[in-house]
Each structure stands twice: as C-alpha cells, then as structure tokens.
Amino acid sequence: MKLHALITQFFPGNPTRNLKWKHKSRRKSCANHFWFVLFFSIVIFSILLCFNHLFFFDNTKGFVPFLGKSAYFPGKLKNSSTDSCSGRYIYVHDLPKRFNEEVIKDCQLITRPTDKYSMCKSLENFGLGPRIKGLNDSESWKNSWFSTNQFMLEVIFHNRMKKYGCLTNDSMIASAVFVPYYAGLDLRRYLWGFGVSTRDSSGVDLVDWLARKPEWKRNLGKDHFFISGRIARDFRRRSNRKSDWGSNFRLLPGSENMMMLTIESGSSKNDVAVPYPSYFHQSNDLQVHQWQEFLRKQNRPYLFSFAGARRSKQKGSIRAEVIKQCQTSKNLCNFLDCGSSPEKCDEPTNLMNLFQTSIFCLQPPGDSLTRRSTFDSILSGCIPVFFHPGSAYTQYIWHLPKDHNKYSVFISAKDLRVGRVRINQTLLQISKNEQMAMREEVIKLIPRIVYGDPRGGLDAIDDAFDLAIKGVLKRTHINKELIRV
Ligand SMILES: *[C@@H]1O[C@H](CO)[C@@H](O)[C@H](O)[C@H]1NC(C)=O
Ligand SMILES: *[C@@H]1O[C@H](CO)[C@@H](O)[C@H](O)[C@H]1NC(C)=O
Ligand SMILES: *[C@@H]1O[C@H](CO)[C@@H](O)[C@H](O)[C@H]1NC(C)=O
Ligand SMILES: *[C@@H]1O[C@H](CO)[C@@H](O)[C@H](O)[C@H]1NC(C)=O
Numbered sequence: 001m002k003l004h005a006l007i008t009q010f011f012p013g014n015p016t017r018n019l020k021w022k023h024k025s026r027r028k029s030c031a032n033h034f035w036f037v038l039f040f041s042i043v044i045f046s047i048l049l050c051f052n053h054l055f056f057f058d059n060t061k062g063f064v065p066f067l068g069k070s071a072y073f074p075g076k077l078k079n080s081s082t083d084s085c086s087g088r089y090i091y092v093h094d095l096p097k098r099f100n101e102e103v104i105k106d107c108q109l110i111t112r113p114t115d116k117y118s119m120c121k122s123l124e125n126f127g128l129g130p131r132i133k134g135l136n137d138s139e140s141w142k143n144s145w146f147s148t149n150q151f152m153l154e155v156i157f158h159n160r161m162k163k164y165g166c167l168t169n170d171s172m173i174a175s176a177v178f179v180p181y182y183a184g185l186d187l188r189r190y191l192w193g194f195g196v197s198t199r200d201s202s203g204v205d206l207v208d209w210l211a212r213k214p215e216w217k218r219n220l221g222k223d224h225f226f227i228s229g230r231i232a233r234d235f236r237r238r239s240n241r242k243s244d245w246g247s248n249f250r251l252l253p254g255s256e257n258m259m260m261l262t263i264e265s266g267s268s269k270n271d272v273a274v275p276y277p278s279y280f281h282q283s284n285d286l287q288v289h290q291w292q293e294f295l296r297k298q299n300r301p302y303l304f305s306f307a308g309a310r311r312s313k314q315k316g317s318i319r320a321e322v323i324k325q326c327q328t329s330k331n332l333c334n335f336l337d338c339g340s341s342p343e344k345c346d347e348p349t350n351l352m353n354l355f356q357t358s359i360f361c362l363q364p365p366g367d368s369l370t371r372r373s374t375f376d377s378i379l380s381g382c383i384p385v386f387f388h389p390g391s392a393y394t395q396y397i398w399h400l401p402k403d404h405n406k407y408s409v410f411i412s413a414k415d416l417r418v419g420r421v422r423i424n425q426t427l428l429q430i431s432k433n434e435q436m437a438m439r440e441e442v443i444k445l446i447p448r449i450v451y452g453d454p455r456g457g458l459d460a461i462d463d464a465f466d467l468a469i470k471g472v473l474k475r476t477h478i479n480k481e482l483i484r485v
Contacts, residue, residue: 411426
C-alpha cells in the first residue's frame, strides 16, 4: 500500500486545517494520532532494519549472515530460496597439522598397553577400526561392523565433516566454524608421566592460533565447535600439581567460548554430549533397517545382563552391589566379568551376543557417569537400566528423547544401596507388553546413535553425526541472534 493512501485513510479531510473537526472529535483524533504514530514507527523501524543489513553486510565486523538473510542481496549471495544449504554452511579451519594429522601419525604414541589393538589398527577404515571378521555376510548389515575404539570419535567425526554437504570456504556465509583439533588423542600422549606444561601446550597453542583468525574475532569463537572423544572433565585440571589429572584446555581464556561436543559433558554450558561410537557403521540406510528387523526377531533368554569390572578403589560405587545382585539372580542375569577376563570384554562379538540375548542391560556409572556400553546395548536392542540421571538423561539431549521412561528403566542408586529395591524384582514387575513397547523404542533409537561410515552415501536417515550438526547449527543461530541485539 502506498504511503500517501495510508495517510489519507487515517486522516480523512485535513486535520491541521479543519480545527473544528479536530475539536469536535477529539477522541477520534487521539485514536487516529495513535495509528499515525504506530504506522510511522513501523516505517522507520523497517528502514532502520534495511540499513542495518546493508551496514553489516559491507562492514564485516561482528555479523555473519545467517538463515534467510542472504535474500536481501540476490546479486551477491546465493538465492536463498533455491539454496538448500542456506543457514547450514560450515567453515572448517585449516589447522596446522600438529593439531590433528601429526597427532595420529605416530600412532604408537597414542597407544596404551591396555588397548586391544595398537591405535595404528584403530585408525584403519577412516577411524572406524578393523572390520569384524567371521560374520556371514549374506545379509547387507553384516558388512557394517568394525572394532571401533571410542577415542577415535575425533577422527571419525572429522572424516564425516569432510563429506558434509554444506561446507564452504567463504567463512562470511558460514553459520558455524569447525575446529578439527584432536583434543583427546593429543592429550592421550601425555596423560601418564608427563608434566602439566607438556599436557597443556597444544591447547595453549591452539587458542593462540585461533585468536589471530578473523573468523574468531568476529564472534570471539562463539560459533566455533570441536569434538572430543574424551570426557569433559579431562580438560579441566584446576591446579598445576603434576599428580592432578588432565589438561587445562577448557579453562583457558577463550576456549570455553567454543562448543565442545564430547562423549560426556561436564559443568560448562558449552559442553554438549554426543553418543560414544559403537561397532556399527552403516554405508547406507538399508543396512540400518535390516539390522533393526533382525533385532525385532531376536530371542532373549536373559532378563538382564551386565558387562563390566568391579571398581574396588572407588568408595560408594554401586558396581559391587550391581554385580552381586546379578550373580545371585542366577537364571535371570548374565554377567560378563571384565575384571577377571578383560580380553573377553574387548571382543565386540562377545558383548553384542550378551546384549542381544538380554531384555535389560545394566549401566551403572564406572570411572565416570557415562559408559560406552550404553550405546552398545541400545545398538543390540537391549533396554538400558540407569542408576544415575547423569549417565544419559542429562547428557545426550540432541540424540535421546526427553521422555526417558519410554526407552529405559531408572533405579535409584541410593535405594539400591540401602536395600530398598532389588534389581531383579524391579525388572520382573515390568510386563511383557511394556517390555516390548520399550524395546521397540530402543530399536527405533538406533539410527540416531550410530555414526555412518564416512565412505558411505548420504542417505535419508539422520545419524548421530547429522543430529550433532543440527544441534550445533541451532545453537549458533541462537547465539548470533543474541549477538545482534
Ligand atoms: C530465486 O529463486 C526463486 C525460485 O526459484 C525465483 O523465483 C527467483 O526469481 C530467484 N531470484 C533470483 C534473484 O535469482
Ligand atoms: C551364510 O549364510 C547362508 C544363508 O544363511 C548359508 O547358505 C551359508 O552357508 C553361510 N556361509 C557361511 C560361511 O557360514
Ligand atoms: C576450499 O578450498 C580448497 C583449496 O582451494 C578446495 O580444495 C576445496 O574444494 C574448497 N572447498 C569448498 C567447499 O569449496
Ligand atoms: C533376586 O535377588 C535377590 C538378591 O540379590 C536374590 O536373593 C534372589 O534369589 C533373586 N531372585 C531371583 C528369582 O533370582
């Protein structure tokens, strides 16, 4: 509508000259006045908004165009209504090789005596590890199994990132910036027997390197993210005593501005947990669907099972109680003792067989609150039983549903310790129908918690990687809205 037409609509006659009209209909005039002011406020606001865009577009300080905004500049940016990547572009920092490639080059240095394979083998297949042999590959999902080391998540994620469909070299149109730093693997070289300055040095270097980049200066790194295959606590060493665990990477100024995707988050609001990598890495959607079908037909003779070791050193650990209750529920519970025969627990087929033949899988906290085993059990269609909300519910907010009663059982550790509840009784009370409904929920979660093979095709399902990226983009959009205000 034309401005002139609008004015005449709100001011019939000429109010400035027609004083009589003005006095007679004072109330009406007030109302008209109100509309007039409102109208002009809107016009002026709109004009300011346009200038704002023009200003920020040319002066690149402090603003990165995001979702939809490129439509204002059809000549210069891509047509946002046809650009399916609009709002999803990610810029990847070209880090010096010492922050990633060189960390894994000397793979013996990142290997621990307790590792099943040397990390050199775990690096095979783009970080997925050696293929699991001995499976009859007459069905397509049988090619999707790898003996994956959880610490390789950093490498797997980086390799998936390289295949991400909306990468850009133009950081101005990027909605988020990925920092391909192998934080956990780097730290693994120096965790045992090295001084604090050795453990901290690459983190200090990285923050220094980033701070000099224009991409960092724009938002002080608030749109940056990286991934760690170690728990958040490992990067929050508070003192400089050599005996204290971990590095100080996340306590460095600026570091906390970045979002850290990690297998277990800690106290920082910028940590978000993502699933541990398990053994299944599909090359296409069909393999996932066929695996889900296979699980639906599985026979599960055990009510519950547990794979793990005792934690004698930890006071107040409920592991001992969990193991005792499993062992005294002879025909109901299957226990794979990782303390007396660790080699059995390193064998993925043993673990998968255990979980595939059980209805419930116990997941008590261990050295930390979360366990890789949680994802191995979901992958096997085994309903997880948690004893602490921090083992999953408060962690994997992008990957697991809010309503945790649908896919898991919660038993309070305190009630268990004082003998108020028994594991076998609690689980026996759950009806066959309830079990089936929960198992179906668990099986439906599988696509969300697996990391597809980086060499695979880009298929329809959103896997753990895709959901992590969606979560990151949502967060950076919110952050940018806040920065603009
Ligand atoms: C953008 O794409 C839409 C839909 O294809 C089209 O109608 C429009 O003309 C395009 N605009 C420009 C500036 O290319
Ligand atoms: C694989 O399974 C098919 C069909 O179930 C069977 O005919 C074949 O003998 C099996 N191969 C091996 C190596 O077990
Ligand atoms: C970014 O630039 C590098 C080096 O010039 C090139 O190899 C790569 O394909 C570019 N990536 C994209 C997404 O344009
Ligand atoms: C249930 O667990 C208790 C305590 O661990 C044990 O004494 C009891 O025999 C178990 N019941 C069954 C049916 O296994």
